[in-house]
Amino acid sequence: MTVGVAFEVGSTDDAARTGTLTLPRGTIRTPAFMPVGTAATVKAMTMETVKSTGADVILGNTYHLMLRPGAERVAALGGLHVFSGWKGPILTDSGGFQVMSLAQLRKLDVDGVTFQSHIDGSTHRLTPERSLEIQALLDSDIRTQLDECVALPADRAVMEKAMRLSLAWAERSKVAFAGTSGRALFGIVQGGDDAELRLESAAGLTAIGFDGYAIGGLAVGEPQATMLAMLDLTVPALPADRPRYLMGVGTPDDILQSVKRGIDMFDCVMPTRAGRHGVAYTRYGKLNLKNARHADDPRPLDETAAWAPARDYSRAYLHHLVKADEILASMLLSWNNVAYYQNLMGQVRRAISMGCYDAFVAEQQAAWAIGDIAELS
């Protein structure tokens, strides 16, 4: 592993495992959920609040940050940590995924991708080397290779070409990263929903050698069963002594199922995006606070929760804030949802260390199936 970076597996429970990924800026307890700090802010939350939920690491988006405020500017201001106020580790993606999903007039070639900013139409170029240069300017703690991610379903030829290109870029990324210490570099497995391609990608990346292995190109339109089938075959093909990161996933159930298959790290915009749309995660499932049934309900989201937004505010008040389109609705529900996710990860780690992970998953699924506490009569 890169000097200054260490990963240790703690407990295991079948394929599920706990661990610690240690970097100079802090230790990440795995399985870990990384709140998404798209543009140097986890939307509608202060970094103090993000930290208070138990998050060890957040994610920053290379695509967004390179366009605004700009990587060179962030570097001149002392890096993403000084800029944003987040003191722990930060993982940055490579920019590739957002180029495909957000940018205009993108043109891919074997050397990289040229695209126009969705903000102002200006032209930019990302290559494996430039992506890592940007991530170095941001001074993120965990960096990722540029890859090509295809939406599913896709033709095998398309998936194969993208996987091969990603593998070639992985090699160039490894070279570009060489000499860096105290920071980690993750390769990204691609291959769509094709077993052979996934295995070829995993083997190719393992041969190059990375500090950790991300699994990309899943949760992009395929059924959960397809995603889990891909994990079933990909995870065993990756080195056991390296962290495994499932990119952009997902629902609480996706996370529990993926941890069961040996995934150590996750990121997803769901908790914050849902929070901005009036949706709250609770131990009994997802609630839409817009629903009129909450209008006169004096009860909190979850009286057993340890975090303020779930415990100290009535459903009636949250309903009112959502209906009135108040910023405080986004603040409280984003906070609740990130806290819910972090609390879930803490329970995941405890269950694994106690060797009762399957029972924990069954208990969670049964609770989610309830949907909500009983309506007031």
Add this chain to the structure above:
Amino acid sequence: MTVGVAFEVGSTDDAARTGTLTLPRGTIRTPAFMPVGTAATVKAMTMETVKSTGADVILGNTYHLMLRPGAERVAALGGLHVFSGWKGPILTDSGGFQVMSLAQLRKLDVDGVTFQSHIDGSTHRLTPERSLEIQALLDSDIRTQLDECVALPADRAVMEKAMRLSLAWAERSKVAFAGTSGRALFGIVQGGDDAELRLESAAGLTAIGFDGYAIGGLAVGEPQATMLAMLDLTVPALPADRPRYLMGVGTPDDILQSVKRGIDMFDCVMPTRAGRHGVAYTRYGKLNLKNARHADDPRPLDETAAWAPARDYSRAYLHHLVKADEILASMLLSWNNVAYYQNLMGQVRRAISMGCYDAFVAEQQAAWAIGDIAELS
């Protein structure tokens, strides 16, 4: 005064004075600035953060709350304090001002006003009695009479008619409030920019007798000099042993000039509204964070400030958040601005108690004239 309510004047410095307005839910240090909690939330802030800025009291809008979530609903949920989570005193306006500025198809008669909600077009009616009934349902600590407020400039006949109607409603409000304890009722001086009308209003209200006297119908389009001239003649006509509240005012300079004339209480949406529009108050004046000159500036808004948003975030970061339209921009700048106002009020109270109020005002005005710290070279 009403049983359970007490006002004591502390220090005086010419007409400026400190004091304490004590109510069962807490003591308000005057001169006081009340952040506006329109719809049971001070926009983009948690109540914990509002409290942390030093605010003793917040304002709630009867018009907004009667329409959404509804006064009877708030009462069933335990009142506005339980609903919103604000534990200290709350002042509610009467609804009259917003009926005039926001509602549709309003029709005024001697008994009250009928109007359509700006939210859903539903028809509602406010009378002096219904306004106080709503304020009792909300269970606010300081309640205000229904009045008619006219925008300036206006014809004398219009101002006279509105003042006389407000005075008649003041009498009915006093009757409707009778028997309430532990809550205060404020009358509202009207009369536009006409000296005779203002004096007639003040004398009429004083004869009825209120726990405090609000001065309404100012900061509604007239020059600051007109407003101050009205205060010069109105304040001496009000009982010295009762708090005086200048409604909807204002800029920091408006506040300092009005305190000099004996005003004890203020409310204004400026700090929070400015915060949502990228504007920050600092000791050197008002800054527009959208301005490109902040883009590369690593310095905080004000390194001498005691509150986090002014001290712990760079101008470059705040600029970025504003440009990217991030909710955190509204959160941090609203917080900064309310903290700025509360800090200013603390300095006002200290300056009065030290007998150096004029020197303090001169010092503040000189600082504001600077505009900002020098640009980075």
